[in-house]
Amino acid sequence: MKSILFTLEDSPAKYKQIYERFKSLIEQGELRVNEQLPSIRQLAECLHVSRNTTLTAYEQLTAEGYINGKGRKGYFVNELEPQLFSRETPVIPPKPPQPTYTVDFKAGAVDQANFPLKAWRKLSNAVLTSNNAFHYGQPFGEICLREQIATYLLESRGVKTDPHAIIIGSSTQQMLIHLGQLLKKNFQSIIVEDPGFDGAREAFLFHQFALETLSVNENGADFSQLQTMKSQLIYVTPSHQSPIGVSMTIQERQKLIQWVNEQNGYIIEDDYDSEFRYTQRPFPALASIDATKVIYLGNFSKSFLPGIRLSYMALPKELLARYEQQFQHFESTASLLSQLTMAKFMEEGEWNRHIKRMRLVYKRKMQCLVSALQKQFNEHISIIGQQSGLYVLVKLYNNHSEEWFIKQAAHYGVKVYPTSLYFINNRPAEPLIKLGFSHLSCEEIILGVKLLKKAWL
Numbered sequence: 046m047k048s049i050l051f052t053l054e055d056s057p058a059k060y061k062q063i064y065e066r067f068k069s070l071i072e073q074g075e076l077r078v079n080e081q082l083p084s085i086r087q088l089a090e091c092l093h094v095s096r097n098t099t100l101t102a103y104e105q106l107t108a109e110g111y112i113n114g115k116g117r118k119g120y121f122v123n124e125l126e127p128q129l130f131s132r133e134t135p136v137i138p139p140k141p142p143q144p145t146y147t148v149d150f151k152a153g154a155v156d157q158a159n160f161p162l163k164a165w166r167k168l169s170n171a172v173l174t175s176n177n178a179f180h181y182g183q184p185f186g187e188i189c190l191r192e193q194i195a196t197y198l199l200e201s202r203g204v205k206t207d208p209h210a211i212i213i214g215s216s217t218q219q220m221l222i223h224l225g226q227l228l229k230k231n232f233q234s235i236i237v238e239d240p241g242f243d244g245a246r247e248a249f250l251f252h253q254f255a256l257e258t259l260s261v262n263e264n265g266a267d268f269s270q271l272q273t274m275k276s277q278l279i280y281v282t283p284s285h286q287s288p289i290g291v292s293m294t295i296q297e298r299q300k301l302i303q304w305v306n307e308q309n310g311y312i313i314e315d316d317y318d319s320e321f322r323y324t325q326r327p328f329p330a331l332a333s334i335d336a337t338k339v340i341y342l343g344n345f346s347k348s349f350l351p352g353i354r355l356s357y358m359a360l361p362k363e364l365l366a367r368y369e370q371q372f373q374h375f376e377s378t379a380s381l382l383s384q385l386t387m388a389k390f391m392e393e394g395e396w397n398r399h400i401k402r403m404r405l406v407y408k409r410k411m412q413c414l415v416s417a418l419q420k421q422f423n424e425h426i427s428i429i430g431q432q433s434g435l436y437v438l439v440k441l442y443n444n445h446s447e448e449w450f451i452k453q454a455a456h457y458g459v460k461v462y463p464t465s466l467y468f469i470n471n472r473p474a475e476p477l478i479k480l481g482f483s484h485l486s487c488e489e490i491i492l493g494v495k496l497l498k499k500a501w502l
Contacts, residue, residue, distance in 0.1 A: 048083050048091045059094050063102035071111050071122055082112060082120040147458035148493030152436040152481030155350060159406050164395050165386065172385045182381035184373060186213025186357070190384045193391035194343075194357055202319065203333030204341055206359040212368065215354040215378040217315060217344050221248035224313070224340065224358070227368055228278065229254065232310070236279040238266065240467035242287040245280055245315065254278075260471045263429050265291050268300055277310025283331055284319035288438060288467045288479060290430020292322070298331055305338045311361070315342045320400050322433040323408045337361050345387065347435060348400060353383050407435060413487040414480065417494040425502060429477070436481040438464060440473070441501065447476035450501060457500040459493050 051066055053059050070076045083091065088099040103120055106112045112120045172178050177187075185191075191208040198204040214220045221244075229252045237246055239258035249256065257274045259281075260267045266286075271279075281301070283293035293301075305312050314331045332341040336359075344356035356379075360368055377384075390396050415431050418439065429438040441450060447463050454461045462479040465472075482490055 048087055050091055053092060053094070059092075060098045060101040060105070063088070063092065063094075063099060064105045067102070067106055068109075068111055071125070076122045078122055078124045080122045081118075082122070084119055144455050144460075145458070146455070146460040148485065148489050148496065149460040150436075150462065150480040150482065150493060151460065151484065152462065152479055153347065153351060154481065154484035155347075156403065156406055156410075156483055158486075159403060160350070161395060161399050165390065168389045168393070168395075169382070169386045172382060172389065175385070177385055178382060180381075182377055182384065184375055184377055185209075185369065186211065186377060186379065187381065187384045187388060190388040190391075191357075193388050193396075195359075197391060197396070198330075198332075198341070198343070198359065202316065202327070203329040204336065204359065205333070206336060206341070210362065210365050211357050211359050213377060213379045213384060214356050214358070215380075216346070217317065217342055217356050218244045218248050219378055220342060220356055220358050221245055221313075222251060223368075223372060225249060225252035225254065227364065227371060228311070232276070232278050234276040234278070235313075236271070236274055236276045237469075238281060238286065239469045239471040240288055240464065241280075241469075242282060242315065243466050246469075249280070256469075258469050258471065261286055261289050261291070262471075263289060263291060265293065265297065268297060268304075271304050277305075277308045278313065279305070279310070280313040280315065281331075282315045282317065284316050284322070284327060285430075285434045287315075287317070288430075288436075288464050288477075290432070290434050290436075290438065292328060292433065295328055298328065298334060302331065302335045302338065306335070310338070311364075312339045313342065314339050317342075317344060318347055318434045319343075320348045321404055321407050321435060323404075323411055324432045332359060337363070340364070348403070349396075353380075353387070355379055355383055355387060407483060410482045410485070410487065410490065411437070414482045414490050414494070417491050421494050421498040422502070435483040436479055438477045438479055440475050440477055442475055443501065445476070445501075447478065450476060450478055453500040454497055457496045459496045459500065461497070 053062050067082070085096050085099045085103065089096045103112065107114055110123055111125070113123055114120050188208060190213060191211040194211050195206055195208040198206060212220070214223065225248060234255035234257060235249050236257045236259050237249065238261050240261060246256065257276050259270055259279070281293070283298060285292060301312060312331055316330055319327055330341060332339040338361065340361065341359040342356070345353055411431060414437060415428055418426060418428055425442055427440040429440060431437050447465055451461055451463060464477040464479050485493070
């Protein structure tokens with residue numbers, strides 16, 4: 046120990062306070078046997094006291110056997126017999142044993158075996174040697190990444206946007222927090238899907254928006270409800286509705302665009318999972334139909350790597366200037382190194398190659414999961430959302446609660462996930478269980494489903 050810093054009171058005497066502090070540290074084992082203490086001079090300078098004060102404290106500790114002085118070498122902690130002092134050990138209740146799982150159907154993980162680690166590491170190392178890596182970065186994101194995203198959105202989603210209208214952030218929820226700060230001056234409420242992404246809902250509630258709910262089921266959203274609502278804002282997940290998994294048809298998208306123009310409001314389009322559609326080509330994004338009334342959100346978490354913490358939004362022109370003015374003095378929440386590496390990754394074509402490869406990988410896994418469920422459960426379940434995304438919902442018909450199904454699965458070594466947290470008012474008659482598959486092998490998927498049959502039937 047070279048130095049230590051703590052507050053000294055006016056009383057009792059300062060040497061006594063120093064003595065008590067070191068005595069306590071030694072008795073509690075914070076200072077180990079033979080550990081060197083700060084010199085008399087160093088301690089006096091750290092605590093802003095005289096050398097005589099620290100010397101008196103050390104002499105008292107030496108006299109009582111807590112430390113010993115070795116001439117010019119300094120003072121060292123002695124080994125103490127346990128019975129010479131009483132050590133108060135806080136009673137920490139034991140943690141309950143954590144269940145172990147043979148198969149975890151977690152959604153949101155990625156396939157580690159097919160991750161392009163070699164290409165990403167090569168580009169990341171190159172970025173670390175560049176001059177651009179040694180500063181804080183731009184508040185709204187690095188222009189090299191914003192340009193690559195603008196190109197990608199035009200080619201893959203039909204969205205035409207200026208790179209400077211794209212804002213980079215660390216997560217969809219963080220982008221919604223910033224967006225809510227911008228919109229709450231002109232809007233007091235927002236329509237959200239029911240069921241819907243709970244993270245978005247919490248972001249809106251953080252800014253005290255009143256929530257109106259749009260009912261969604263396996264057949265899609267009930268847009269007739271919009272006529273009775275007062276809100277001018279709506280948050281939707283049209284490519285892969287969260288959590289039901291249905292996609293909004295082109296006719297529904299056009300109706301929604303017509304509605305928002307009549308209301309003079311905005312659509313917040315969360316286009317997550319749009320890359321992974323297995324039965325047909327993805328529908329064009331809402332922002333491709335009318336970019337003046339749609340705030341487009343995307344991220345790299347599900348399609349690439351959750352830990353990269355990169356999301357983005359494309360703002361309509363009339364909101365962009367206000368956003369830049371309001372947040373110009375805030376640092377970007379996204380890692381500069383991740384932004385620069387992803388920009389290179391996209392520029393060199395690695396991103397498009399990765400998406401094409403993973404679309405095939407995840408399609409095979411989806412087929413494996415659906416086939417295994419149908420084989421093991423037959424008419425006892427319905428499968429929802431198998432056309433796209435990285436999970437399915439299983440509707441179960443044997444008259445038990447969601448909690449029962451989760452506990453039974455855990456008893457057989459399988460972790461499955463609830464959907465009740467996504468619902469507000471539109472709760473289903475039968476429980477829905479969420480099964481993710483992206484990080485599992487086909488063998489693990491088949492084993493997990495067999496174990497679920499034993500647990501549930």
